[in-house]
Amino acid sequence: MDIWLQISLLLFFSIIGYLASRRFRQPISIGIIIAGIFIGPSILGWVSYNDSIGVLAQIGAIVLLFLVGLECDFKEIYTKKAFLVGSAGVALPFVGGFAVSVVFGFDLVTSLFVSAALTATSIGITAAVLKEMGKINTETAKLILGAAVIDDVLGLIVLSVVKAVPVGLGIDIIFTIIKAVAFIAFAIIVGEKFVPKMVDRFDLRARDGKITFMLAIGIAFGYAFLAEWIGLSAVVGAFVAGISLSRSLNVRLFQTGSEYLEAVFTSIFFISLGIIVDVNALFTSTLLIIVLVIVAVATKIIGCSYTAKKLGCSKKDSLIVGVGMVPRGEIALIIGLYGLLAGIITQEIYSALVFMAFITTLLTPPLLKMLYKNDPGGRTPTQNKSKVTVKQESKLKVRS
Amino acid sequence: MDIWLQISLLLFFSIIGYLASRRFRQPISIGIIIAGIFIGPSILGWVSYNDSIGVLAQIGAIVLLFLVGLECDFKEIYTKKAFLVGSAGVALPFVGGFAVSVVFGFDLVTSLFVSAALTATSIGITAAVLKEMGKINTETAKLILGAAVIDDVLGLIVLSVVKAVPVGLGIDIIFTIIKAVAFIAFAIIVGEKFVPKMVDRFDLRARDGKITFMLAIGIAFGYAFLAEWIGLSAVVGAFVAGISLSRSLNVRLFQTGSEYLEAVFTSIFFISLGIIVDVNALFTSTLLIIVLVIVAVATKIIGCSYTAKKLGCSKKDSLIVGVGMVPRGEIALIIGLYGLLAGIITQEIYSALVFMAFITTLLTPPLLKMLYKNDPGGRTPTQNKSKVTVKQESKLKVRS
Numbered sequence: 001m002d003i004w005l006q007i008s009l010l011l012f013f014s015i016i017g018y019l020a021s022r023r024f025r026q027p028i029s030i031g032i033i034i035a036g037i038f039i040g041p042s043i044l045g046w047v048s049y050n051d052s053i054g055v056l057a058q059i060g061a062i063v064l065l066f067l068v069g070l071e072c073d074f075k076e077i078y079t080k081k082a083f084l085v086g087s088a089g090v091a092l093p094f095v096g097g098f099a100v101s102v103v104f105g106f107d108l109v110t111s112l113f114v115s116a117a118l119t120a121t122s123i124g125i126t127a128a129v130l131k132e133m134g135k136i137n138t139e140t141a142k143l144i145l146g147a148a149v150i151d152d153v154l155g156l157i158v159l160s161v162v163k164a165v166p167v168g169l170g171i172d173i174i175f176t177i178i179k180a181v182a183f184i185a186f187a188i189i190v191g192e193k194f195v196p197k198m199v200d201r202f203d204l205r206a207r208d209g210k211i212t213f214m215l216a217i218g219i220a221f222g223y224a225f226l227a228e229w230i231g232l233s234a235v236v237g238a239f240v241a242g243i244s245l246s247r248s249l250n251v252r253l254f255q256t257g258s259e260y261l262e263a264v265f266t267s268i269f270f271i272s273l274g275i276i277v278d279v280n281a282l283f284t285s286t287l288l289i290i291v292l293v294i295v296a297v298a299t300k301i302i303g304c305s306y307t308a309k310k311l312g313c314s315k316k317d318s319l320i321v322g323v324g325m326v327p328r329g330e331i332a333l334i335i336g337l338y339g340l341l342a343g344i345i346t347q348e349i350y351s352a353l354v355f356m357a358f359i360t361t362l363l364t365p366p367l368l369k370m371l372y373k374n375d376p377g378g379r380t381p382t383q384n385k386s387k388v389t390v391k392q393e394s395k396l397k398v399r400s
Numbered sequence: 401m402d403i404w405l406q407i408s409l410l411l412f413f414s415i416i417g418y419l420a421s422r423r424f425r426q427p428i429s430i431g432i433i434i435a436g437i438f439i440g441p442s443i444l445g446w447v448s449y450n451d452s453i454g455v456l457a458q459i460g461a462i463v464l465l466f467l468v469g470l471e472c473d474f475k476e477i478y479t480k481k482a483f484l485v486g487s488a489g490v491a492l493p494f495v496g497g498f499a500v501s502v503v504f505g506f507d508l509v510t511s512l513f514v515s516a517a518l519t520a521t522s523i524g525i526t527a528a529v530l531k532e533m534g535k536i537n538t539e540t541a542k543l544i545l546g547a548a549v550i551d552d553v554l555g556l557i558v559l560s561v562v563k564a565v566p567v568g569l570g571i572d573i574i575f576t577i578i579k580a581v582a583f584i585a586f587a588i589i590v591g592e593k594f595v596p597k598m599v600d601r602f603d604l605r606a607r608d609g610k611i612t613f614m615l616a617i618g619i620a621f622g623y624a625f626l627a628e629w630i631g632l633s634a635v636v637g638a639f640v641a642g643i644s645l646s647r648s649l650n651v652r653l654f655q656t657g658s659e660y661l662e663a664v665f666t667s668i669f670f671i672s673l674g675i676i677v678d679v680n681a682l683f684t685s686t687l688l689i690i691v692l693v694i695v696a697v698a699t700k701i702i703g704c705s706y707t708a709k710k711l712g713c714s715k716k717d718s719l720i721v722g723v724g725m726v727p728r729g730e731i732a733l734i735i736g737l738y739g740l741l742a743g744i745i746t747q748e749i750y751s752a753l754v755f756m757a758f759i760t761t762l763l764t765p766p767l768l769k770m771l772y773k774n775d776p777g778g779r780t781p782t783q784n785k786s787k788v789t790v791k792q793e794s795k796l797k798v799r800s
Contacts, residue, residue, distance in 0.1 A: 003455060004462070004625040004634055011618030018611055052455045055403060062404070210663040211418055217664050218411030225404035234404055260657040261664065263610040264617050 003052050007268070010047060013039050014267035027365030029128045029270045036274020049275050053268065060269030061124055062238040063261045066220040068127040069242015070255055071136050072145060077243065078188065082146025085307045089147060089325045090154040092303030093118040096295040104288060110349065112162040113339040117353050118296050120155025122329020122361065123148035124235060128266075129365045130324070133372055140317045144324035147304065152236050153180045155331045159338070179230040184240070187223070191244030195219065200249045212250055213257040219245065233331055277358055281351035288349070292356040297363065300325045320371050327361040403452050407668070410447060413439050414667035427761055429522075429670050429729060433754070436674020449675050453668065460669030461734060462638040463661045466620045469642015470655050472549060482546025485707045489547060489725050490554040492703030493518040496695040504688060510749065512562040513739040517753045518696050520555025521548040522729020522761065529765045530724070533772055540717045544724040547704065553584065555731045556636040559738065563633070579630045584640055587623065591644025595619065600649045612650055613657045619645065635734060673733050673754065676740070681751030688749070692756040697763065700725045720771050727761040 013035040021031025039046040047053070097118035101111030123145060130141045157177050199219070203212040220241040227237025245254055282289065305322030313321060336353040339345035345353075413435040421431025439446040447453075497518035501511030526544060530536045560580045599619070603612040620641040627637025645654055682689070705722030713721065736753040739745035745753075 002625050002628060004621045004628065004637075008618050008621040008625055011614050011621065015611060015614055015618065019606070051451070055452045055455065206419070210659065211415060213660065214411050214415055214418075214663050214667060218408050218415070221404045221408040221411065225402050225408055228402060228404065237404075257660040257663070259610065260613065260660040263614045263657070264661065267614060 006047050006053060007056070009039065010053070010268050010271050011264065014271050017271065018267075025369075027129050027369065028132060029125055030362060030365050032267060032270040033274040033362065036271035037277055037279070038274075039271075040275035040277065042277060042279035047275060049272060053272055053275075056265055057269040057272040058234065060262070060265035060267065061235050062220060062224050063258055064124055064128060064266045064269065065235040065239040066217075066242040067255065067258045067262055068123075068131065068136065068145070069239040069244075070246045070251055070258070071131070072142065072239075072243045072246055076142045077146040077149070078184075079143070079146055081308075081311050082143055083150050084311060085143060085304050085321060085325075086147035086150030086154060088303040088307040089121060089300055090119045090151045090158065090303075092299040093296060094158065096299035097292075100291055100295050104291075106349075109162075110339075110345050113335060113345050114292075114349065114353070116155070116158045116162045117332045117335040117339075118292070118299070118328065118356070119158050120152050120328065120331035120335075121148040121300070121325045122327045122331065122357070123152070123239070124269075124329060125327045125361050125364055126324045126368070128270075129368050133369070135372065140313070140320050140324075143308065143313070144321055147321070147325060149236060149239065151325070152233060152331060153184065155335075159331075159335050162335075176231055180232060183227065183230050183232065187240040187244060191240065192247060195244045196247035196249075199245065203250055209250070209253050213253055216245055216248075216250070216254045217258075217261075233334070273358070273361070277354070278351060281348075281355055285348050285352045285355070288352045289355045289359070292352055293359045293363075296328060296356055296360050297326050316371065320368065323364060323367045323371060326367070327364045328357040329361060332357045406447050406450075406453060407456070409439065410453070410668050410671050411664065414671045417671065418667075425765075427727075427729075430758055430761055432667060432670040433674035433677070433758070436671035437677050437679060438674075439671075440675035440677065442677060442679040447675060449672060453672055453675075456665055457669040457672040458634070460662070460665035460667070461635050461730070462620060462624050463658055464666045464669065464730060465635040465639040466617075466642040467655065467658045467662055468549075468552070469639040469644075470646045470651060470658065472643050472646055479543075479546055481708075481711050482543055483550050484711060485543060485704050485721060485725075486547035486550030486554060488703040488707040489521060489700055490519040490551045490558065490703075492699040493696060494558065496699035497692075500688075500691055500695050504691075506749070509562075510739075510745050513735065513745050514692075514749060514753065516555065516558045516562045517732045517735045517739075518692070518699070518728065518756070519558055520552050520728065520731035520735075521700070521725045522727045522731070522757070526724045526727060526764060526768070529768050533769065535772065540713070540720050541724075543708065543713075544721055547721070548725060551725070552731055553636070553639070555735070556633055556639070557581070557584075559633050559731075559735050560636070562735075563738070563742075580636075583627065583630055584636070587637075587640040587644060591640065592647055595644045596648035599645065603650055609650070609653050613653055616645055616648075616650070616654045617658075617661075633734065633738065673737065676737070676750070677754050678747050678751045681748050682755065685748050685752045688752045689755045689759070692752060693759045693763075696728060696756055696760050697726050716771065720768065723764060723767045723771060726767070727764045728757040729761060732757045 014032045017032035017035030018028050019031075020035070021028050024031075038044055041048050094115045097115035098111050101114045106114065126144060126148065127136070130136045130138075130144070135141050157180065199212065199215060202215055203209075206212055220238050223237035223241035223244075224234040225237065227240070228234045245251065248254070301319070301322035303322075304325045305318040308321040309315065309318040332353060336345065336350045340347065340350040414432045417432035417435030418428050419431075420435070421428045424431075438444055441448050494515045497515035498511055501514045506514065526548065527536065530541045530544070535541050557577070557580045561577055599612065599615060602615055603609075606612055620638050623637035623641035623644075624634040625637065627640070628634045645651065648654065701719070701722035703722075704725045705718040708718040708721040709715065732753060736745065736750045740747065740750040
């Protein structure tokens with residue numbers, strides 16, 4: 001099918017998904033994903049996933065995480081608290097996944113892959129929901145984001161360990177760990193001091209916002225590449241780039257511009273998540289999917305909430321942290337795909353993992369919304385002139 | 401090579417091209433294309449053209465033409481005078497290009513593509529020069545702008561006709577012309593009344609500028625598909641969508657948003673034009689390039705100046721109109737690229753067309769400045785803030 005027709009359809013149905021989710025007071029991302037399921041091969045078959053759509057969708061994910069990063073602050077994200085919550089959120093799901101695998105009679109290597117696939121949180125959907133609800137600047141949101149980045153890194157370390165098991169444990173694991181830590185360290189040191197200053201100096205010379213915006217987007221994609229190159233997911237790189245550029249004097253410009261890219265490409269990202277889903281797998285691997293989802297949800301919530309509680313969060317905030325960490329996404333899919341292609345896990349197990357990722361993602365937004373409902377501690381935008389408020393203002397300005 | 405690294409490199413080198421062209425007071429698109437030549441296979445070989453880059457570049461072309469459409473004010477620019485000057489400025493270069501092709505022994509289809517590539521003036525470059533000299537609000541400037549927009553459309557109709565030729569001469573071409581004219585007429589008439597009203601009504605209900613922007617972009621891609629589907633080029637559809645939506649109350653929103661998309665994707669479009677260029681053509685096709693440039697300059701000046709003179713312009717103003725119409729740009733490059741990818745014109749001829757676009761563009765500013773020298777009648781832009789002024793200003797930022 002013609003790519004322009006596909007893009008057009010994806011945008012129109014994203015709009016329908018958006019309007020429907022607003023009508024039923026559900027998160028927009030979920031409305032768009034469900035619209036994707038409808039137009040995808042499983043039901044109407046109007047649009048199917050292909051390489052071009054894939055690139056546009058990934059650009060959408062990169063823009064989304066870049067935007068989330070722009071609204072973050074380094075010191076508030078990389079905390080000891082986040083590290084502990086993230087670690088617990090990796091350890092418990094791994095143990096849970098291994099237990100499930102043993103019960104289903106999988107062999108050792110398969111079990112290790114299934115376990116690894118349960119570890120890493122996909123920060124995109126939670127970030128989108130928090131952003132949508134104006135909670136992205138709360139302490140809790142920052143703890144979730146920090147822990148999610150850390151467990152992405154840990155999840156990939158687990159993958160490299162598990163990958164090495166069939167061949168024997170070796171130097172690869174240590175090397176991956178060193179690379180991941182070096183990237184984050186590099187991003188913190190260079191990103192905090194050098195990059196925003198360089199961008200602002202460039203802006204003073206260029207005297208043209210559009211060109212400075214191009215530079216920022218170029219940096220976002222550069223970081224995405226670096227992250228992928230060292231074995232992390234591309235969106236982690238975009239997120240780190242956003243955090244780094246949140247120190248720039250031009251942060252408002254980057255936010256405004258990225259929001260227009262987001263309107264087009266992040267919609268394509270969400271709707272293509274729906275398009276990928278193969279509804280038939282729901283019936284062929286029902287039991288495995290149900291058990292995996294229960295274990296994935298329970299271990300994340302228990303692991304993260306318990307740790308957050310121990311670290312001094314309120315009961316409700318701890319629960320929000322746990323629920324916010326539930327969705328699995330690209331890392332789970334990467335691990336599953338690697339296992340499938342290496343002949344380590346079967347097509348059935350792979351499909352079950354995809355559904356696990358999808359259902360955990362689908363569950364999170366309504367759960368988070370429920371938890372935030374009647375939140376007396378929530379600040380209204382007028383009381384607190386935070387970045388989020390400013391953002392909403394800029395949104396209004398654009399319209400008028 | 402990793403797609404994120406490619407995008408990153410394309411953006412960084414676009415920025416370098418932009419800065420270099422500003423430094424040397426040359427049109428920005430030319431600077432970016434030259435940057436593309438440097439990083440392309442001809443010289444450094446850092447990035448090569450592939451399908452993913454191709455989709456992003458085409459999105460850039462669609463966004464560019466959508467913006468050009470958005471910035472059109474029909475009644476001020478589309479006068480009978482402008483139509484006649486524009487038509488003469490299409491007819492003569494087409495005939496000239498065909499004559500050159502025959503002399504060089506090209507076959508019929510190749511000749512038609514070369515001829516078509518000579519037709520359309522690039523309005524951005526002339527507008528930049530006129531604005532720089534404070535002449536943008538003169539009658540002559542408006543005549544040039546109107547004629548240039550009309551010859552863009554005519555050039556694209558010529559492309560659609562020429563595209564149909566390989567399929568079969570005869571009734572098909574007439575049918576294509578009818579379809580092309582019908583599409584544009586229908587899209588403009590229906591588009592002028594129905595589409596902007598529908599979009600504005602949607603906006604009142606949606607109460608969210610980003611969603612209305614998504615709708616506009618969805619319409620742009622929908623029109624691009626429709627245009628391609630009936631045999632026109634996708635960019636004509638985007639252009640018509642832009643003209644239609646220029647009537648919307650939200651036109652400023654669409655412009656603002658599209659300019660951010662343009663900053664990223666139209667840069668990728670321009671730089672990828674350079675990546676495809678084969679520098680060796682300068683040496684292997686020297687004669688063709690020289691002849692094409694002479695014919696391109698002479699036919700435009702003669703065709704437009706003569707018509708302008710006949711329509712009552714002074715001798716000097718007529719000459720200014722003719723020279724102002726000389727530069728070829730994005731339409732020529734789009735036609736060339738289409739011919740190259742369809743296997744209709746060779747890499748050598750494509751590169752010769754690209755160099756023709758460069759050289760005609762580089763010649764125009766000094767010639768116009770010479771003609772305007774010692775002219776006491778020019779108004780300054782501050783005296784008359786018409787829509788054209790605002791339009792060109794926003795255009796200058798990214799496109800030149």
